[in-house]
Amino acid sequence: AQTVTQSQPEMSVQEAETVTLSCTYDTSESDYYLFWYKQPPSRQMILVIRQEAYKQQNATENRFSVNFQKAAKSFSLKISDSQLGDAAMYFCVFFSLLDGTASKLTFGTGTRLQVTL
């Protein structure tokens, strides 16, 4: 079974600064996806960024980028130029297609990000 570990329960960053959220995972599979989801106070889950394991290039989405280290099974999220709207709970999520359409997401425990002025 896969596991996802987020070792930082809470993080804080000043507006306009950069913050990195950590995530490690454990799997025996070679083909999988990794996601970062954001859950703001509204509780709506929002996809921030996605990384396919077969791609060596790190994914980027505007101010969000990842550092994907497949051998180390590490998948960190970097948020640049942090904004007040980035304050949320961030979940690192693992997904593989091993079980086809029944394949499930495996969630980390989450990191609560505070953005201060």
Add this chain to the structure above:
Amino acid sequence: GAVVSQHPSRVICKSGTSVKIECRSLDFQATTMFWYRQFPKQSLMLMATSNEGSKATYEQGVEKDKFLINHASLTLSTLTVTSAHPEDSSFYICSARDIAGYNEQFFGPGTRLTVL
């Protein structure tokens, strides 16, 4: 983008009553939907996988007779909490996987259930 709705967004009920929560994929078809439960300040806990036209698959420890799931069409799954008790109070989230591609799940906005 793909949109998933949930209804109701909030529900308050008396202990012993049953509550039905609907999850709809608005602009895509979903053969598979997922139901999660989330306690305050915690991660999402998968309760069950809902498959269109067949029985749901429940995670270990989830009472299938308490949490009835019906996935009657490619756009609708329902979760019924039967004989609800205060300990069932929680935030329930559904997600749906597009039939056309199964590498992403789209989440509903969630339902806050309070059992008095």
